[in-house]
Amino acid sequence: DEKGAIAGHAALLPPSGGNVNFGGDGSTSGLFLVHGEYDFNFFILTANTGIHFRPRNSINTPRLDNGLGIGNEWRWAVGGFIPFKAGKYRIGGTLFGQTGIESDDVIGDTVFKKRNTPMEWNVEGRMRFGEKDQFWAGAGGGTLINNGYGAPDVRVLLLAGVYTNIFDTDPKSPDR
Secondary structure (H helix, E strand, O other), X not given: OOOEEEEEEEEEEOOOOOOHHHOOOOOOEEEEEEEEEEEOOOOEEEEEEEEEEOOOEEEEEXXXXXXXXXXXXXXXXXXXXXXXXXXXXXXXXXXXXXXXXOEEOOOEEOEOOHHHOOEEEEEEEEEEEOOOOOEEEEEEXXXXXXXXXXXXOEEEEEEEEEOOOOOOOOOOOOOX
8 A cells, every 4th residue: 555664774884993982883783673654644654673783892981880881772763754745745853862782891781871872853854756756865954862972963964765665466567
């Protein structure tokens, strides 16, 4: 019925920067997410959730609440959009964040600790285009809600994408 969509997302993230002062993880990490969307005609609900498998890293002594420890994280987002012009355009907003999911002597307790739980919001607009409206582009911006590590004061974004059906349950082919 082209009302709902679900997608999987897997990423292998190469080392970037250095692990001194959190300039980067310093080694390879992986990310697995599930994305979903449902169109209620007057409102589109979106969500995603997943785990980022990261190497453990710390500065100072986070187990004593003095410093910052980083390890595996749960990431999430939920958004709502209002479509118009038969779904060609949509405007809306997203709330997203992450939190640590580990606790040990190296990184301390990261689960829902303020320093390990940045949250942000953003507003955006999108437009569909192409022969079958299968491409989209958009722009948006936002800021932080909870100033955990990595949350920027301001975020500006440009978006681009494409979709295709994997299974066509009602093919639109001509008669014989």
